[in-house]
Amino acid sequence: MNKQVAEFLGTFTLVLFGCGSAVIAGSDIGLTGISFAFGLALIGMAYAIGPVSGCHINPAVSLGAVAAGRMNMSEAIKYIIAQVAGAIAATLVLMLIMSGKAEYSVAENGLGQNGWGTGYLGEYSMISAFVFEVVATFLFMVVILGTTGKSAPASMAGLSIGLALVAIHLVGINVTGVSVNPARSVGPALFAGGTAIAQVWLFIAAPITGAVAAGLLFKTGMFDADA
Template sequence: MIKKQIAECIGTFTLVLFGCGSAVIAGADIGLTGISFAFGLALIGMAYAIGPVSGCHINPAVSLGAVAAGRMQLSEAVQYIIAQVAGATLAALVLLLVLSGKADYSVAQNGLGQNGWGVGYLGEYSMVSAFVFEVVATFLFMIVILGATGKTAPAAMAGLAIGLALVVIHLVGINVTGVSVNPARSFGPALFAGTAALSQLWLFIVAPIIGAVAAGLLFKSGLLDADE
């Protein structure tokens, strides 16, 4: 289990550092498309790097979705989640340290790639819009994950399929919430980004878990699981 926890910590660290880093450091140069691919490519890289060790969940919602699908024990998922949150927190701290070296950087004004909604945040979508998007996007993301990692699916393609799904989700949703679909990814930056981000963090914990667990239960029912 310690190997799996180390892998999950490193994987989540990579996703948050390069995904959120692309938004805050390079966003003006690469745009929404570039940021979307940064998240997806980070996931693809980690899928092939640590997938053989831990399955590369790097996302508490994914781990709980796997529990709901009957592919993981809750006790193991809890240990995964601890590692994922630790990795995301460390990544946000490293990103903050890097950004602090820029003379005109202010976490209050420039942020840390945190998720959000409402007045002053990207497209200024409502809380309801943010909640619906995060539930539905995570549900569909989990469908891809469970389908691509099933026994009858081509294993070599799983990382690519899952990573590209994350790219598409970001292309559509960055202006809505910044895209979470991952409570750990939201937790790390929010911890250092200030009270506004922390006050909205609950949505990026609750909504992705609802979406992922719903997808897991659908597979558990056998309605979508080709292995059944």
């Protein structure tokens, strides 16, 4: 399995089971269940494709790795294309599944898209959404870079990263639905359209800002045991 195929499959799995948990089972499992669905999907993929591609499955993570000096930009671009394609494919599959439910409509029930403002979950402001996504992605990237460093126990990386994603969702679902991953946001937004498309810029810019900031911190050696 080459790296791009691994990244496609990993992102596909994260979006299908993460967003799917919200759309299909959200009323049964609640915010806690949705949080664990995202985290457990990531843990599974970390151990399945981590040895192949590193299991970034997130454009912000790939760009954070570039900023940290652990990846070159040309490879990151290939990863990002595969990640976005995986997210789009997963959203299409989710929409096809949901089309078999009589009372479902994308306009009313959505596809697990991210957002903010009036009518969206906790109705937080754009500033709140931006701050949360930057800070959450920064901390998420710190966990990723820290647990995948040469001095860290490799066997624990997937579990640590997945649990960090669970924690982020437990806190942030009511704020933005939690992105910390531009691909995860772009897929549902493309099919949901409307407000989701209009707001998707934040879920591209904020996670990338946070991840790159964390990568630069590690690049300086100030926060990297391997430096």
